Amino acid sequence: MANLKQINRITTGGKGLPKSLRRHAVRPTPQRLAILRELAARKIHPDAETIYEQVRQRLPAISLDTVYRNLRLLEARGLIMRVTTVRERARYDADLSPHSHFICSKCSRVLDVPVSALRPIPAEADAFGTVASVHVEFRGLCHQCRTVADGQQGQ
Amino acid sequence: MANLKQINRITTGGKGLPKSLRRHAVRPTPQRLAILRELAARKIHPDAETIYEQVRQRLPAISLDTVYRNLRLLEARGLIMRVTTVRERARYDADLSPHSHFICSKCSRVLDVPVSALRPIPAEADAFGTVASVHVEFRGLCHQCRTVADGQQGQ
DNA sequence: CTTAAAACAGGAATAATTACTATTGTAAAC
DNA sequence: GTTTACAATAGTAATTATTCCTGTTTTAAG
The missing domain is CATH 1.10.10.10 (Winged helix-like DNA-binding domain superfamily/Winged helix DNA-binding domain)
Incomplete structure (x- = not known):
């Protein structure tokens, strides 16, 4: 589908x-x-x-x-998707410089992703309204958890 | 105390x-x-x-x-920022094609932002781990709400 | 020093979501 | 076409993160 x-x-x-x-x-x-x-x-x-x-x-x-x-x-089952992100505890950051985050789905560690790893968000989004904020969030397995998972398949 | x-x-x-x-x-x-x-x-x-x-x-x-x-x-006051997005009701989408969302901070309507309005997320983020999903979310005032706000300053 | 406003601690309340339990529907085996 | 086993359901209780409320303490200003 x-x-x-x-x-x-x-x-x-x-x-x-x-x-x-x-x-x-x-x-x-x-x-x-x-x-x-x-x-x-x-x-x-x-x-x-x-x-x-x-x-x-x-x-x-x-x-x-x-x-x-x-x-x-x-x-x-992959038939629908969430529009909003996972509902979990709010996390905060004192670093206000533009950057994004990688959240490990296993250990839930949050890593900083520098803007250089992203393309700047274009003004085209203005077509939908006045953009006040942009939130980019990556989820996946961090290196540490991936290594562990490779070694011992389960958990 | x-x-x-x-x-x-x-x-x-x-x-x-x-x-x-x-x-x-x-x-x-x-x-x-x-x-x-x-x-x-x-x-x-x-x-x-x-x-x-x-x-x-x-x-x-x-x-x-x-x-x-x-x-x-x-x-x-702008001294810190959230890493995770605003904690509100989860919203769902049956359209699984790659696109992003603009959420109006006033009427909370959700508009679809086609990928063409974004640059494709580069593989550089892989430096942090195995990226399973990317979530991009714009927030701001949609056109309708902005127009209303322009006319009558309050609310 | 006195007074008003801001901030606080502690606990109650709220809202979204999930878990639990007994019941019902359904697909497959007989 | 019953019987059987299991998935799915309704209704309600529980959970979790967060916010609200009340009375008290702290701070800043006159």
């Missing part, structure tokens, strides 16, 4: 979406389909609560937990 | 930091100085809890709320 046009074509009632879910080893339950359709149909990038309110009109018995559970599952 | 002056003497290493705080219209209280020093001394980009644990060794009576309150204040 992977793109909006495909999903949109599918969500108008065809059998494509259920098939696509099965391909990803996800059972196409009514709740799941409703959530996914709601996400694909709208461009507003809704949050769990908004999806819940909408889906409830069709499936009045659905629970908020089901929405959360399925968003998590669908994200894990 | 007893003998604050003693504490003040202890936590006040040099006079530079207090002066800098005053320049930003922030009163250089011992707690504040300790928090800021902790942040500046370490490169680990600590979270509130970590700062709290550290500062507590010098100022055992400090409260966690004071740490949070001051981090907020120092950020608002």
Whole structure:
């Protein structure tokens, strides 16, 4: 699946979406389909609560937990993605010089990435509004954790 | 809180930091100085809890709320910055094609920013580890909100 | 010294999210 | 076409990071 046009074509009632879910080893339950359709149909990038309110009109018995559970599952299976970053403790920096961060997904260490490792953000983004701040965040395995993982495959 | 002056003497290493705080219209209280020093001394980009644990060794009576309150204040005054993004409801997207987002700080609408508005992220970031994901987020006023703001100054 | 404002400690409250538990739906085996 | 096993669900309780509230202490100014 992977793109909006495909999903949109599918969500108008065809059998494509259920098939696509099965391909990803996800059972196409009514709740799941409703959530996914709601996400694909709208461009507003809704949050769990908004999806819940909408889906409830069709499936009045659905629970908020089901929405959360399925968003998590669908994200894990690579069928949808988060717009906002991972929700974790806020971290601070006294260094105000322009730079970015690499966050290790295993040890959660935060490394400074100098601007030279990025291209400067162009003014084109101004097309969408008055840009007040830009946040660039890399996630992955840091060298240390990668080395350990290479040696002993698990954990 | 007893003998604050003693504490003040202890936590006040040099006079530079207090002066800098005053320049930003922030009163250089011992707690504040300790928090800021902790942040500046370490490169680990600590979270509130970590700062709290550290500062507590010098100022055992400090409260966690004071740490949070001051981090907020120092950020608002432009003396420190968050490494992670604003902590708000997670939003999802069914469009997995590479693109970025502009989030309006007023109406919190999320607009899609095509990759063409960004330069592709270079492989240089690999110097820090194995990059699994890159997240780019713009924040500011969207056109609609800006127009409204121009017309009627308040709100 | 007195007084007003800012900052504080401690604990209660909030909001988003996740965990738990008993129940229901469903796919496959018989 | 039942039975069986397991995934998914609803409803609610719990958790976690953060903020709010109240009464007190500290600081700065008159």
